[in-house]
Amino acid sequence: MSASKPVVYIFHGDDEFALGEAVNSIRAQMGDATTAEMNTTRLEGRNLNLDDLVRATRSLPFLAERRLVVLTDPLGSLKTNADRDKFKKIMEETPATTALAVRISSPLLDARGRRSGKTHWLEKWAAGQAGKAYVREYSLPKGPQMANWIRQKAKESGGEFNLQAAALLGIYVGDDPRLAAQEIEKLLAYVNYQRPVEPDDVEHLVAYAGETSVFEMVDALGARNGREALRLLHRLLAEDDPLRLFGMVTRQFRLLLQTRELIDAGNREQEIASTLKIHPFVVQKLMGQVRNFSLPQLETIYHKLLEIDEAIKTGQTEGDVALETLVAALTV
Incomplete structure (x- = not known):
């Protein structure tokens, strides 16, 4: 095993596609897909149990050079200095037979924080690890x-x-x-x-007509109209590739989540359009639609979409089945 290979990878930013590719690039080095899957553990950071993380990182690989532990969005569970210190100790003691990929679905610091010269506590920790930790930000390409x-x-x-x-x-x-x-x-x-x-x-x-129907389907989800949402979904699936459609649905909910956060922070229509770099007409539609969802609901839906995305990429489910399941769950 190369002595220079990092053990802890901290991937952060708002480009979910790039974050997923970064994790997949580690998996690709673990051998064939079956071996990689046997040696991969996924942990959800929102309900993080640090003892579970210790067990996952200390487990030995099976017929492979390394295991992969993917930890998604743990920062919300690491609010006290004591929890952060314990988390840093776990990362420091992770053996070279494990690759720990910490995937964070937002930048560690916003643009204002960067301009002011701040450094996130994870970045400070990684800077002192002499090559054991690797940090990279993936920002959505815009305009x-x-x-x-x-x-x-x-x-x-x-x-x-x-x-x-x-x-x-x-x-x-x-x-x-x-x-x-x-x-x-x-x-x-x-x-x-x-x-x-x-x-x-x-x-x-390149077909673009599906956007309108996706918007209508999300409207039906917001109204908890399961029958109409499924009808629109089946129409979309008949006309389009499930993976492409899943990407459109994910993008719509990401925009709704961002719009909800900006509205709650007191931003007006023009400010939202400028921040999200989208047309004011689209913002008008988003502002009308977002009234059907609370911020916690949108956060839950978006994290569920990320889980589905991972399941699709690892072959655990098909795109059309995952979308139908999501619609059913959101309209119960």
């Missing part, structure tokens, strides 16, 4: 950044987008990297990796 992100992803896949095509696809997918990644692969296959993707290819191949 022009999304076009650059699309071109880079295409290049990594062995293809190319011209700038106008990347900008157009960025408008279609918004700030949803998962959806963008699906469309990139589709478009590169369409041009057979033989030429750059052009705006006409994007116009021809």
Whole structure:
């Protein structure tokens, strides 16, 4: 085993797709999918029991070089100095036979905190670990950044987008990297990796009409109208790929959660549009829809979507089944 390989990985930021890819890159080094799954433990940080974390990190790998422990969003359970000290001690004592991936679904510090020169307590801890800990932030690509992100992803896949095509696809997918990644692969296959993707290819191949129906389905969920929500879901599934649809639903609830937080903080429509970098018309629709949900409800739904995302990626469930289950659970 390489002595320089980190033991603790702290991935944070609002780009859920990139966070998932970061964890998957560790899994990819663990051998075949079956072996990797046998050696992976997932813990939900919102109800974190530190003794469970100790047991998970101390377990030995089976027919593999390392085990992987994925701990999601633990910060809410680490509010006292005593809990933080115990958590840091667990990380320090995690053996090299375990990779501990701490996945945090928001930046450790907001932009104001960064500008003021603050450092998060996890970053301070990692800085003193002499290579044992690795910290990286994954921020959602927005506006022009999304076009650059699309071109880079295409290049990594062995293809190319011209700038106008990347900008157009960025408008279609918004700030949803998962959806963008699906469309990139589709478009590169369409041009057979033989030429750059052009705006006409994007116009021809990328469907955007599903957004309206997704909004209607979320409206039905907010009204607890299970029959209507399922009807709209089945219509969407008949017209679109389940994974693409799941990405659209996740994006909608992420926007609703962000909108709810901004409204509760006293922000007005124009301020919300500026902060989220979306059109004011979309903000108007979000502000109308978000009245159907409390902040705790939106947080619960969004975390459930992250759990479903993990289950889909690890083959534990199919996208269409997961969506139907989610709709049923939210409208009981």
